[in-house]
Amino acid sequence: MRPTxxxxxxxxxxxxxxxxxxxxxxxxxxxxxxxxxxxxxDVPMPADYPHLAYxxxxxPKGGELSQHGIGTFDSYNPFTFRGxxxxxxxxxxxxxxxxxxxxxxxxxxxxCETIEYPESRDWVIFNLRPEARFSDGTPLTAHDVLxxxxxxxxxxxxxxxxxxxxxxxxxxxxxxxxxxxxxxxEAPRRDSIGQMGAQIVFSQADxxxxxxxxxxxxxxxxxxxxxxxxxxxxxxRSITMRRNPDYWGxxxxxxxxxxxxxxxxxxxxxxxxxxxxxxxAGIYTFRVEPSEQIWSTGYDFPAxxxxxxxxxxxxxxxxxxxxAWVFNLRQPKFQxxxxxxxxxxxxxxxxxxxxxxxGMNTRLDSFWDNSDLKAEGPPSPEELALxxxxxxxxPDTVLTDDAVTSPASGERQLDRANSRRAAQLLDEAGWTxxxxxxxxxxxxxxxxxxxxxxxxxxxxxxxxxxxxLRAIGVDAVxxxxxxxELTTRTRSHDFDIVxxxxxxxxxxxxxxxxxxxxxxxxxxxxxxxxxxPAIDALIENASAAVTDAENRVGIAALDRALRSLRFWxxxxxxxxxxxxxxxxxxxxxxxxxxxxxxxxxxxxxxxRADELRAAGQLR
Numbered sequence: 001m002r003p004t005x006x007x008x009x010x011x012x013x014x015x016x017x018x019x020x021x022x023x024x025x026x027x028x029x030x031x032x033x034x035x036x037x038x039x040x041x042d043v044p045m046p047a048d049y050p051h052l053a054y055x056x057x058x059x060p061k062g063g064e065l066s067q068h069g070i071g072t073f074d075s076y077n078p079f080t081f082r083g084x085x086x087x088x089x090x091x092x093x094x095x096x097x098x099x100x101x102x103x104x105x106x107x108x109x110x111x112c113e114t115i116e117y118p119e120s121r122d123w124v125i126f127n128l129r130p131e132a133r134f135s136d137g138t139p140l141t142a143h144d145v146l147x148x149x150x151x152x153x154x155x156x157x158x159x160x161x162x163x164x165x166x167x168x169x170x171x172x173x174x175x176x177x178x179x180x181x182x183x184x185x186e187a188p189r190r191d192s193i194g195q196m197g198a199q200i201v202f203s204q205a206d207x208x209x210x211x212x213x214x215x216x217x218x219x220x221x222x223x224x225x226x227x228x229x230x231x232x233x234x235x236x237r238s239i240t241m242r243r244n245p246d247y248w249g250x251x252x253x254x255x256x257x258x259x260x261x262x263x264x265x266x267x268x269x270x271x272x273x274x275x276x277x278x279x280x281a282g283i284y285t286f287r288v289e290p291s292e293q294i295w296s297t298g299y300d301f302p303a304x305x306x307x308x309x310x311x312x313x314x315x316x317x318x319x320x321x322x323x324a325w326v327f328n329l330r331q332p333k334f335q336x337x338x339x340x341x342x343x344x345x346x347x348x349x350x351x352x353x354x355x356x357x358x359g360m361n362t363r364l365d366s367f368w369d370n371s372d373l374k375a376e377g378p379p380s381p382e383e384l385a386l387x388x389x390x391x392x393x394x395p396d397t398v399l400t401d402d403a404v405t406s407p408a409s410g411e412r413q414l415d416r417a418n419s420r421r422a423a424q425l426l427d428e429a430g431w432t433x434x435x436x437x438x439x440x441x442x443x444x445x446x447x448x449x450x451x452x453x454x455x456x457x458x459x460x461x462x463x464x465x466x467x468x469l470r471a472i473g474v475d476a477v478x479x480x481x482x483x484x485e486l487t488t489r490t491r492s493h494d495f496d497i498v499x500x501x502x503x504x505x506x507x508x509x510x511x512x513x514x515x516x517x518x519x520x521x522x523x524x525x526x527x528x529x530x531x532x533p534a535i536d537a538l539i540e541n542a543s544a545a546v547t548d549a550e551n552r553v554g555i556a557a558l559d560r561a562l563r564s565l566r567f568w569x570x571x572x573x574x575x576x577x578x579x580x581x582x583x584x585x586x587x588x589x590x591x592x593x594x595x596x597x598x599x600x601x602x603x604x605x606x607x608r609a610d611e612l613r614a615a616g617q618l619r
Contacts, residue, residue, distance in 0.1 A: 033116050036097070037193050039105035039507050040548045048253075054102055054592040055257030055601045061243070063584070063604025064263040066284035068275045071454070071483035072236045072268055075217035079156050081491050081524065083217035084484055086239050087266055090200065092135065092224025096126050096145070097197030098254060101592035101600075104506035107197050108254055111140065111225070115197070121189040124196060128177040133248040134203045135229040142179040146171055147204040155214035159523040163510040167192055188543045191509045201225065225249075227259035240265045257588075260603035272457045282619040285582040286598060291457055295578050296358040303582070308617035311580040317593030320369035320573035322503030325451065327567050328495050330529040333447060337395070337566055338429040342422035343449065344569040346468040348409040353572070355413075356460060360578075364570035365405045367504050367559050373552060375403040375560035386541055386557040390534035395564045404563040406570050414468050423472050431473075439473035446475040450496040453478065454486045458499070491524050500527045502568060507551050508542035508558065516562065528567045535561060582618060584609040 036043035051057045075083035078090060097107040097115075109115065111132050116125040132140040149171050153161045167187040172180045183192045206212070206223035221230035227250070231242035241264040249255050267284045269275040276294055279287045280301045289295045289311070303309045327334040327343075334340055349363045366374035379387055384399060391399050409415035426432075431439040431447045439447045449469060451462050462478045469476035481489070489495050504512060514520050517539060518531035538561055542554030577596050587602040612618035 031116050031118055033114050035114055036106060036108040037115065037117075037197065038103070038107075039190060039194065040546070040551065041105075043106045043108065044103060045106075045108070051253050051256035052100060052102075052258075054588055054590065054597075056588050056603070057257040059257045059260045059601070059603040060606070061260050061603075062262050062606060063609065064265060065261045065286055065585070065599060065602070065604070066265040066267065067286050067288075067598075068278065068284050069266055069268045070272060070275060071270070073239075074236060074484075075219070076221045077214065077216070077218040079152070079214050080216060081157075082215070084487060085217075086233075086268075088228075088239060088241050088264065090222070090224075091228050091241055091264075092222055092226045092230065093200040093202070094224060094226045094249075095198055095200055096128075097194070099198075101595035101597055104594055107194050109197075110249070110252075110254060111145075111201060112197070115193065117193055121183070121193055123180060123182040124193045125174065125178055125180045126197070128179070129249075130177055131248050132225060134206070134223050134225045135244050135246075136203075136206075136223060137246070138203065138205060139176075140201060140203070140225050141176045142173045143176070144201050144204050145179050145199070146173050147207070148199060148202045151202065151207070151214055152199075157524075159514045159520045159525055160510075162519070163513065167195065167510070188509075190544070190546055191507065195510060227255070228264060231263065236268070238265065238267045258601050259599075260601070261599070262604075264599055272455065279580070282582060282617075285584065287580045288596075289578040289580055292357040292360045295360070299580065303617055304580075306615075306617060308583055308612050308615075309580060310583050311578070314577040314579060314591060314596065315593075316370070316575055316577050316596070318595065319371045319373070319503055319505065320364060320366075321501045322367055322369070323364065323499065323501050323571040323573065324568040325497045325571070326500045326502070326528045326569075327497055328493060328527075328529060329531075329567055330493055331496060333441075334496075336429045338425040339431065339447070340566045342425040342429070342472075343469065343474065344566060345407050345418040345422040345425075346472065346474075347465050347569055348413055348415055348418075348468065349406065349572065350409045351411060351413050351415075352461060352464070354411070357572070361572035361574055363406050364573055365563070366403070367502055367562055368555060370573060370575050371506075373506070373555045373559070375556040375563070377402050379403075379557070379560060380553070382553040383557040383560065386538060386554065387561065390537045390561075393532055393534035394561055398561060398564045403560045404566065413464050414471055419468070419472055426472070426474075433473045437473055438475055447473070448496070449474055449476040451476070451478045452486060452489060452495045452498050453480055454483045455499075456480060490527060493522070493529065497569075498527065499571075504555075507545070508539060508554060512539055512543070512558075530565070530567055532565065535565075582612070584612065584618065 035047045069087055073084050073086035075085045076089045078085035094111055096111045098110040099107055111128055112126040113129045114127045117123060128142055134140055153164055167183060169182045169184045174180055181196050203223045210220050212218065219235065227243055227247045228241040229244045231240040233239040243259060243262050269278060278284060299311055327340055329335060353359055353361050368374040379399065387399055407418055409418055426439055430441055434440050466476045466478055490498055502515060514523060514525040516526065516530050516535050518536050520526045521529045521531040538558040542558050545551040545554045584605050585602050586605045609618060
């Protein structure tokens with residue numbers, strides 16, 4: 001939740017060196033003009049900051065960074081449920097304001113030069129930089145901002161559109177470089193400006209020239225204003241982005257030492273084994289290693305032995321991604337919490353971590369794990385004040401017991417104590433064992449549980465889980481499909497259990513509502529179909545927090561309530577990044593706590609690359 005010590009010291013020194021008036025100003029009418037905004041306090045960096053604290057402002061430009069993806073892509077448009085968009089589809093699109101990697105609550109002006117807003121935060125004016133340009137050289141204006149806002153409302157994801165409609169009462173272009181947003185009376189004021197500052201900006205002229213429809217797939221990349229622009233692609237197999245030498249914002253303080261590679265290349269492979277073999281051969285050169293097995297046993301190939309490839313474990317301070325198997329609560333069989341708890345008891349993390357993960361992982365308990373925001377122990381008096389009024393829609397124990405944690409298991413794959421407890425819960429829920437050993441309900445239906453996945457590397461993890469479930473009479477199977485079918489079935493709610501990421505940020509806002517709110521129970525961002533009045537009320541309360549203390553209590557109460565409902569089977573996380581790369585890259589000595597920043601602030605070491613080529617190591 002805090003910057004690293006060197007970053008904090010630099011930020012404190014910069015802030016102390018200037019009077020408060022240099023960081024933001026207020027007119028006689030009470031309108032604040034600022035270069036940034038923070039959720040709870042003033043932004044720490046002054047208006048004349050030279051560069052971000054964690055970058056190397058003298059980082060050299062040049063070279064290529066290449067990474068991998070799994071599967072394929074058939075679109076450059078990620079704003080529709082149709083098709084499968086490639087990862088860098090939006091890389092060229094910039095936001096009005098930009099987050100930073102050493103402060104989860106702050107945003108600083110990027111496309112805007114300053115913002116104006118009253119102390120009430122009832123409205124905001126974005127004063128755009130006159131020099132802002134799209135990569136084709138055309139000006140980026142307030143008209144493009146308004147066009148983007150209207151397009152996302154009319155044709156973007158419904159959940160996003162509804163959230164923005166509830167927040168924004170009106171949008172008005174004041175002149176070519178100024179746009180004003182007025183917020184609705186019911187919109188929480190704390191995050192409204194920051195959320196509008198996070199809006200990307202399309203080129204209206206590009207949309208009209210290409211007759212774009214945001215609801216459809218597209219084989220034409222977006223035109224953007226960012227430091228990278230589309231270069232070339234082997235459609236469905238690879239895509240390359242090129243740094244724009246005429247990028248309008250290259251001299252801005254917020255851009256110093258960043259976006260250093262000339263080319264960013266993404267290669268797609270049919271499966272994870274093929275991707276690793278390609279990395280070993282140097283077909284791509286930077287890899288975030290997802291496999292504990294490969295990390296522990298696979299790095300014995302010649303290039304690694306010769307020192308041409310290095311691997312690092314880099315601390316990761318970001319809230320855990322919340323990876324889990326989630327139940328489709330729309331299915332009647334999963335509406336009984338006892339069934340969900342019983343199934344969750346049969347995943348033996350301790351055995352998996354020892355036998356499959358090489359001891360590298362930590363079990364996930366919380367939706368805010370790897371942070372000091374998660375609920376722990378019994379509820380505090382402050383939490384009880386929030387939980388008691390809504391306790392009727394939550395399990396009784398939420399007011400008295402410790403926060404729900406993942407069950408501990410023994411060294412054997414099938415833990416007997418957990419098996420007995422799971423069997424008891426299923427009996428109580430009406431799923432009794434028949435003569436064939438399978439559990440059935442009163443209608444004679446077996447308790448069918450299908451794990452839907454596309455990643456073959458998860459087979460060795462899910463199959464023991466399936467075996468454990470079948471041992472207590474659950475008719476469990478693993479079904480592997482291709483990525484496109486997985487996407488289609490998940491979006492149409494045609495699944496029992498799928499893997500999802502349910503991690504959160506450092507405050508509660510619209511994204512939390514999309515993931516867990518009743519209004520979005522049929523939305524793709526709420527894969528469980530969760531709809532619970534208590535959760536809605538706790539989200540609303542936490543969204544209204546105006547101090548850091550209120551924020552922490554609100555998150556802890558919400559986390560405790562979510563965990564009590566047992567709609568997920570938490571997986572695991574690592575509090576560090578496992579990265580491997582051909583030894584042609586360098587980075588700042590101290591990385592920020594909230595991001596690896598590979599495409600952001602690493603750079604290419606051309607001298608080292610020449611050495612590896614001369615030695616016959618590098619392609």
